[in-house]
Amino acid sequence: MATPSPPPAGRQRHIAVLLLRLIAAAGLAVDAVVHLHLAGRYDAVGATISQGTLFRFEAAAAGLAVLLVLLWRRRLGDLYAFAVAAGGLALLLLYRYVDVGALGPLPDMYEPVWFTDKTLTAWAQGIAAVALAALLVGHRGSHGQPAGREDAPGVG
Template structure:
C-alpha cells in the first residue's frame, strides 16, 4: 500500500505540474511532456503493485520510483544541459510541490525495493 501511495502522489504531482513546464523544450520534446510521461508511468506502477505482486511488476515500480527520484535530484543539483531530445531541466530551487514529489518518490522507492526483497510465498504472487 505504501508503494502504491507514494507512486500515486508522484503521478498526481507530475500531472499537476506538467503545464507549468510546457515552455521548456528541446527541438524534439518538452519538459511538460516528460512530466506527463512520468505521471503515466507512476500511475501504471501504482496500479500494478496493487493488483499484481509479481517480480516484473515490482521491478517496474521500483525502476519508476528510483529513477524518478534520481532524475529529480540530478536536475536539482547538476546543470546537465540539453541531452539530445531531452531539454535542459536544471532547476536548483526547492518549493513545496517539488519537496512533496521527492518525499513521495523516496517513500515509493524504499517501499518498492522492500517488495523486491520480500517476495510472497506460492506461485500466484499474492
C-alpha cells in the same frame, strides 16, 4: 480469560506485504498527480520534447506502476514500479543539483531550487522506492519458493 495468541507468521507477512504495497502505491500516486499537475507549467521548456511532455510520461508511468503494485502483484511489476520511483527520484535530484544541460532532444531541466511540489514528490518517490525495495527483497516465500502473488496460499 485467555490472552489472544499472535497471528501466525503467514498472516503477519501478508499484512506487512499489504502495508508495503499500500505505501508504495500511495507514493507513486502522489508522484503521478504532482507531475500531471505541473506538466502544463513546463510545456515551454524544451524544443523537440518539452519538460511538460516528460512530466506527463512520468505521470503515466507512475499511474501504471500504481495499478501493477495493487492489482498485478508480481515481481516484474514491482521491479517496474521500483524503477519508476527510484529513477524519478534520481532524476529529480540530478536536475536539482547538477546542470546537465540539454541532452539530444531532451530539454535542459536544471532547476536548483526546492519548492513544495518538488519536495513532496521527492519524499513520495523515496518512500515508494524503499517500500518496493522491501517487497523485492522479501519476494522469496517461507518455503524457499519464488513468490508469485502474495495472496496465493503456500506460494509467498
